[in-house]
Amino acid sequence: MSVRPAAATTAPPPGPSLQAPALARRMACWLYEGMLMFGVVFIAGYLFGTLSQTRNAMDNRHPLQAFLFVVFGIYFTWFWAKGQTLAMKTWHIRVVDAAGRPLTQPRALGRYVLSWLWFLPPLVAVAPFSLPAAEIAVVVLGWVAVWALLSRFHPQRQFWHDALAGTRLVHFDSAKR
Numbered sequence: 001m002s003v004r005p006a007a008a009t010t011a012p013p014p015g016p017s018l019q020a021p022a023l024a025r026r027m028a029c030w031l032y033e034g035m036l037m038f039g040v041v042f043i044a045g046y047l048f049g050t051l052s053q054t055r056n057a058m059d060n061r062h063p064l065q066a067f068l069f070v071v072f073g074i075y076f077t078w079f080w081a082k083g084q085t086l087a088m089k090t091w092h093i094r095v096v097d098a099a100g101r102p103l104t105q106p107r108a109l110g111r112y113v114l115s116w117l118w119f120l121p122p123l124v125a126v127a128p129f130s131l132p133a134a135e136i137a138v139v140v141l142g143w144v145a146v147w148a149l150l151s152r153f154h155p156q157r158q159f160w161h162d163a164l165a166g167t168r169l170v171h172f173d174s175a176k177r
Helices: 023-052 061-082 086-090 105-118 120-126 133-153 160-165
Strands: 093-097 167-171
Touching: 023 061, 023 086, 023 093, 023 133, 061 105, 086 093, 093 105, 105 120, 105 133, 105 160, 120 133, 133 160, 160 167
Parallel strands: none
Antiparallel strands: 093 167
């Protein structure tokens, strides 16, 4: 009869699962994030308009877009470095680095810049053409669908901007922690 030492019988606690949440759940989170961003845009736009004394919505359009790009960058970088945005908490999704560790601020910023791959390619493609807004929306939404579906070709089912940034979305249930 052999007796095992107590240390050998206890397995180390399992690390967080690095499995990607289902695509439908990630896209639902993405849409919810978009709705929450309306509040961020409203507050930032009001602040910009007040500080710049802008009276017409088309005045200072490009500086406003640059300001919103910076505000979005601060918002996402801050929350991603903490692990989750408000929408990600609702959908039990967390962003981590490739090894499952929390993101650093520089990695979160890199993920933010690369996340613009959701929108920039179609916007650059339609820029030379004077298309109506409805047609631009169709092109952008079509690209968003293609970009989301391309995650099916990633070995871990991650979005490609996450793969390029060295990050991943994982299931996270705070009730179990």
